[in-house]
Amino acid sequence: MLIRSLLHRAIHAGTILLRNHQKCSTVWRETRHCSALVYREHSDNIDTVRMEQLLLPPVGDRSVRVHMLAAPVNPADMNMIQGSYPILCPLPAVGGNEGVGEVIEVGSDVTSLRLGDWAVPIDAGFGTWRTGAVCEEDEIISVPKDVSLLGAATIFVNPCTAYRMLHDFQTLTPGCTVIQNASNSAVGQAVIQIAAALGLKTINIIRDRPNRAELIDELQSLGADYVVTEEEVMSTGLHRVFETFFLGGTMVTYGGMSKRPLQIPAVISHLDVLSRHSCMLCLLCLTSLSADKAQLKAMLNAVCDLMRGGQLSAPHCIQTPFHQYTHALQATVQSHCRKHVLIM
Ligand SMILES: NC(=O)c1ccc[n+]([C@@H]2O[C@H](COP(=O)([O-])OP(=O)(O)OC[C@H]3O[C@@H](n4cnc5c(N)ncnc54)[C@H](OP(=O)(O)O)[C@@H]3O)[C@@H](O)[C@H]2O)c1
Numbered sequence: 001m002l003i004r005s006l007l008h009r010a011i012h013a014g015t016i017l018l019r020n021h022q023k024c025s026t027v028w029r030e031t032r033h034c035s036a037l038v039y040r041e042h043s044d045n046i047d048t049v050r051m052e053q054l055l056l057p058p059v060g061d062r063s064v065r066v067h068m069l070a071a072p073v074n075p076a077d078m079n080m081i082q083g084s085y086p087i088l089c090p091l092p093a094v095g096g097n098e099g100v101g102e103v104i105e106v107g108s109d110v111t112s113l114r115l116g117d118w119a120v121p122i123d124a125g126f127g128t129w130r131t132g133a134v135c136e137e138d139e140i141i142s143v144p145k146d147v148s149l150l151g152a153a154t155i156f157v158n159p160c161t162a163y164r165m166l167h168d169f170q171t172l173t174p175g176c177t178v179i180q181n182a183s184n185s186a187v188g189q190a191v192i193q194i195a196a197a198l199g200l201k202t203i204n205i206i207r208d209r210p211n212r213a214e215l216i217d218e219l220q221s222l223g224a225d226y227v228v229t230e231e232e233v234m235s236t237g238l239h240r241v242f243e244t245f246f247l248g249g250t251m252v253t254y255g256g257m258s259k260r261p262l263q264i265p266a267v268i269s270h271l272d273v274l275s276r277h278s279c280m281l282c283l284l285c286l287t288s289l290s291a292d293k294a295q296l297k298a299m300l301n302a303v304c305d306l307m308r309g310g311q312l313s314a315p316h317c318i319q320t321p322f323h324q325y326t327h328a329l330q331a332t333v334q335s336h337c338r339k340h341v342l343i344m
Pocket residue numbers: 074075076157158161182183184185186187188206207208254255256257258259279280281282283334335336337338339
């Protein structure tokens with residue numbers, strides 16, 4: 001599904017990208033055109049991403065036109081631009097893997113989407129950093145409009161990953177404890193909140209920073225039971241306590257922000273391999289769930305229920321006007337920075 005979809009997009013991307021200096025009539029621009037953040041090569045240099053004009057195909061019987069409303073800049077998006085992510089889009093490509101758009105035109109045979117619906121892409125590689133898109137009905141799924149715009153824009157990658165981690169790897173009952181690092185990340189914030197809703201305790205490790213106290217308050221207000229810095233863990237020997245805690249536990253690795261090989265404490269490396277999971281959760285979600293939209297819908301509804309109930313909020317983020325994208329991309333590759341969400 002994922003591969004098919006990427007190839008499908010490659011064909012579109014190869015044929016419909018225009019250089020930004022091409023001129024268009026106003027009417028044509030309004031109906032057939034969008035602005036998109038395109039990269040034509042892999043590079044660590046953010047300047048490789050440029051705003052270009054994109055010619056959109058007409059809406060077919062089974063496709064829809066979407067006006068993008070908001071899309072986050074996630075670390076994986078940057079890794080895809082750098083060429084260091086396991087999933088890479090054929091070039092040229094539009095950046096961004098998640099975001100929410102409003103359905104503004106619907107093909108005659110479309111059954112799952114209606115005009116005015118909010119929808120999010122199902123697969124990676126959609127290219128959400130754009131003002132508009134035309135896609136097949138099966139490429140996106142509607143989300144309720146009674147959650148916040150930021151909540152909808154960031155629902156798929158991080159809260160769903162946190163949700164799957166807390167549900168799929170071990171049966172966690174109230175009173176169980178979860179230890180995580182990068183706890184201030186969007187995934188980490190979702191883990192704290194979903195865990196609290198499930199009655200689980202969380203020990204949350206962050207990296208030290210000048211405004212540590214403020215961040216600790218923030219995470220505790222989300223429901224974190226304990227927040228400690230990596231430096232405190234190492235200097236107080238707390239890691240030895242955590243190591244014994246791992247016995248009988250399950251370790252899940254879902255990201256690699258340092259881009260360095262994982263260092264696993266000896267006690268964990270001796271555990272049964274089944275207790276250590278290193279995975280691409282989104283990939284798992286996509287391959288197993290995209291085939292079954294009903295299951296995907298059920299997960300999104302469960303996450304939306306938590307949002308409606310006030311148990312899960314959108315990550316603390318900075319809303320950035322679309323045309324100021326350079327700032328958002330630069331900030332995302334820096335330490336101690338909040339998530340940026342592009343507002344179209
Ligand atoms: N497997 C999956 O399906 C899946 C799904 C979603 C996300 N992820 C992965 O989860 C990770 C977090 O994503 P996100 O969107 O939640 O991130 P985010 O909100 O942008 O936050 C980034 C986090 O990474 C930490 N960090 C940055 N550079 C680091 C480094 N060199 N060493 C250690 N920590 C570092 C940051 O800590 P500071 O604040 O101290 O800089 C912050 O906690 C990413 O690796 C992402 O690719 C995986």
